[in-house]
Amino acid sequence: MKYLEALNWRYAVKRMNGQPVPEEKLANILEAIRLAPSSLGLQPYDVIVVKDPAERQYLVPAINQPQVTEGSVLLVFAAWTKVQQQQIDDYIQNVADTRQLPLAALAGFKSNIENLVKAKDSQSLFSWTARQAYIGLGYATAAAAFEQVDATPMEGFSTEKLNQLLGLDAKGLSAVAIVTLGYRNAETDRLAKAPKVRRPATNFFHRPETKQSSSANDKQS
Numbered sequence: 544m545k546y547l548e549a550l551n552w553r554y555a556v557k558r559m560n561g562q563p564v565p566e567e568k569l570a571n572i573l574e575a576i577r578l579a580p581s582s583l584g585l586q587p588y589d590v591i592v593v594k595d596p597a598e599r600q601y602l603v604p605a606i607n608q609p610q611v612t613e614g615s616v617l618l619v620f621a622a623w624t625k626v627q628q629q630q631i632d633d634y635i636q637n638v639a640d641t642r643q644l645p646l647a648a649l650a651g652f653k654s655n656i657e658n659l660v661k662a663k664d665s666q667s668l669f670s671w672t673a674r675q676a677y678i679g680l681g682y683a684t685a686a687a688a689f690e691q692v693d694a695t696p697m698e699g700f701s702t703e704k705l706n707q708l709l710g711l712d713a714k715g716l717s718a719v720a721i722v723t724l725g726y727r728n729a730e731t732d733r734l735a736k737a738p739k740v741r742r743p744a745t746n747f748f749h750r751p752e753t754k755q756s757s758s759a760n761d762k763q764s
């Protein structure tokens with residue numbers, strides 16, 4: 544399936560049929576999330592993978608949407624509420640190990656990260672880490688489509704309850720969005736055959752004319 548076909552095939556499924564997502568497909572979707580870009584490459588969010596049906600049922604008081612139990616996997620995108628020095632150190636060590644660089648060669652990069660983090664108050668820091676998590680969310684939904692697995696991105700849950708049920712506060716995390724993975728129930732899902740609604744490309748994309756191209760047009764007319 545070509546990627547635009549896959550993206551047209553996908554939709555935010557409201558009712559799922561309980562069919563399990565094969566391990567290999569789940570592994571590919573998770574790997575796509577891991578490969579998502581992030582500001583500075585820091586990946587300042589974690590993804591909690593909840594497969595066990597009883598554990599998903601346990602989360603229903605926080606996420607009262609049927610996909611949580613009708614799907615087969617629940618991904619919780621949890622952004623870092625703070626960026627600890629240890630997390631920066633670990634990242635720099637990872638860059639050094641992966642690219643076989645001495646730590647000294649990364650000193651400037653490291654202090655850029657430290658300065659950027661220090662310059663943000665706690666709200667803008669969390670807003671920044673959350674934005675990185677949303678890039679992962681986008682990758683998850685696209686990768687699921689390529690794998691022909693249905694995925695529903697969701698913000699409709701109680702952050703406070705979900706954080707509490709998963710013990711996220713103590714880990715310096717807060718849930719920002721979730722994705723349920725599974726398979727559509729075409730019989731019960733009112734949106735299964737609904738055409739996709741999107742703004743027309745003509746007013747979504749803007750292509751400002753450069754001075755050069757407008758003078759070329761003048762000459763032609």
Ligand SMILES: Cc1cc2nc3c(=O)[nH]c(=O)nc-3n(C[C@H](O)[C@H](O)[C@H](O)COP(=O)(O)O)c2cc1C
Nearest residue numbers: 553554555556557608695696697698699700720739
């Ligand atoms: C960040 C985000 C939060 C969303 N929250 C929910 C949700 O809580 N429940 C739900 O059923 N759909 C949710 N959606 C799905 C959107 O309603 C859906 O993506 C949008 O209407 C476009 O339709 P499509 O994805 O089916 O093409 C969410 C989508 C995004 C990207």
